[in-house]
Amino acid sequence: MADSKTILKNTKLSVTASREQILALFLVANGALSQSDIEQKLEAGFDRVTVYRTLHTFVEKGIIHQIPTTDNNVLYALCIDECADGHHHDDHVHFLCNTCHITTCLPDVTVPKVSLPAGFKPQTKQMIVEGVCGKCEGLSVACK
Amino acid sequence: MADSKTILKNTKLSVTASREQILALFLVANGALSQSDIEQKLEAGFDRVTVYRTLHTFVEKGIIHQIPTTDNNVLYALCIDECADGHHHDDHVHFLCNTCHITTCLPDVTVPKVSLPAGFKPQTKQMIVEGVCGKCEGLSVACK
DNA sequence: CGTAAATTTGCAACACTATTGCAAATAAAT
DNA sequence: ATTTATTTGCAATAGTGTTGCAAATTTACG
Numbered sequence: 001m002a003d004s005k006t007i008l009k010n011t012k013l014s015v016t017a018s019r020e021q022i023l024a025l026f027l028v029a030n031g032a033l034s035q036s037d038i039e040q041k042l043e044a045g046f047d048r049v050t051v052y053r054t055l056h057t058f059v060e061k062g063i064i065h066q067i068p069t070t071d072n073n074v075l076y077a078l079c080i081d082e083c084a085d086g087h088h089h090d091d092h093v094h095f096l097c098n099t100c101h102i103t104t105c106l107p108d109v110t111v112p113k114v115s116l117p118a119g120f121k122p123q124t125k126q127m128i129v130e131g132v133c134g135k136c137e138g139l140s141v142a143c144k
Numbered sequence: 145m146a147d148s149k150t151i152l153k154n155t156k157l158s159v160t161a162s163r164e165q166i167l168a169l170f171l172v173a174n175g176a177l178s179q180s181d182i183e184q185k186l187e188a189g190f191d192r193v194t195v196y197r198t199l200h201t202f203v204e205k206g207i208i209h210q211i212p213t214t215d216n217n218v219l220y221a222l223c224i225d226e227c228a229d230g231h232h233h234d235d236h237v238h239f240l241c242n243t244c245h246i247t248t249c250l251p252d253v254t255v256p257k258v259s260l261p262a263g264f265k266p267q268t269k270q271m272i273v274e275g276v277c278g279k280c281e282g283l284s285v286a287c288k
Numbered sequence: 289c290g291t292a293a294a295t296t297t298g299c300a301a302c303a304c305t306a307t308t309g310c311a312a313a314t315a316a317a318t
Numbered sequence: 319a320t321t322t323a324t325t326t327g328c329a330a331t332a333g334t335g336t337t338g339c340a341a342a343t344t345t346a347c348g
Contacts, residue, residue, distance in 0.1 A: 016324090047328075054325095
């Protein structure tokens with residue numbers, strides 16, 4: 001189940017080298033990845049456009065989801081929940097560490113509901129918390 | 145107080161034509177603006193770099209704040225709260241309308257607190273709700 | 289008010305990202 | 319094994335982010 005090829009087949013996507021390798025990167029990543037992260041980690045030199053299109057395909061198929069940032073650098077992360085095609089329900093919070101700059105999914109932390117002013121109809125919601133993650137906090141303590 | 149020039153003086157910024165006009169745009173805008181929005185709305189043709197630097201300056205000075213999006217297009221909006229230099233406390237929710245694509249600040253809707261897993265130290269948090277805003281909802285009903 | 293000092297602008301320039309078309313290569317279906 | 323459908327890589331274009339520097343503008347001050 002945690003196998004690239006199986007995921008691709010289940011999603012009815014052609015199994016290709018680039019898709020397998022990119023998906024594998026997500027499976028071992030402990031956080032979210034940007035497009036350039038992926039390009040750098042791929043040993044085989046895939047074309048930038050291929051990576052771009054592969055990510056779009058994965059988002060469409062609900063394999064990964066996008067995480068907005070303020071630095072014009074969209075991040076992608078595996079969908080932990082089973083996302084149907086085009087329907088993302090990743091209602092979990094994302095955490096961006098200001099020390100190691102790794103963005104982590106917090107699947108156990110659900111985005112809370114908010115009551116909006118009259119007239120606003122909510123459909124999806126995103127929440128990003130910035131701060132210091134456990135690993136970095138521990139390291140800085142250890143250094144003292 | 146709602147005057148461009150006064151705001152600039154209060155922030156100890158030089159009063160220049162570009163800053164006044166860009167700030168005026170925000171004062172009349174009902175939602176958040178992207179850099180290209182601003183470039184298009186400026187009658188006087190200011191250089192792209194000037195707009196870029198002006199926005200950075202305003203963010204630094206706490207006049208406007210950034211809103212992250214998933215489409216590589218950071219938005220900027222006026223800080224309703226009094227933001228000190230470099231310290232933003234815009235703990236309000238942003239609403240992105242999927243119909244008119246306008247992002248609105250909801251100053252009365254505070255980003256709720258969430259409890260994070262052990263080790264994570266939160267510093268700031270952002271929340272974006274997508275859906276349909278009151279104006280668009282009303283319009284679509286009126287059309288039926 | 290006028291001049292010097294500090295800031296800001298516009299231009300040039302470069303890097304990197306986003307996006308599309310198209311022909312060649314590859315995978316899937318038979 | 320061969321045909322068909324997909325996917326890839328390349329070329330090319332557009333747009334954004336970013337910096338340095340000289341010219342223009344603003345502010346500070348006598």
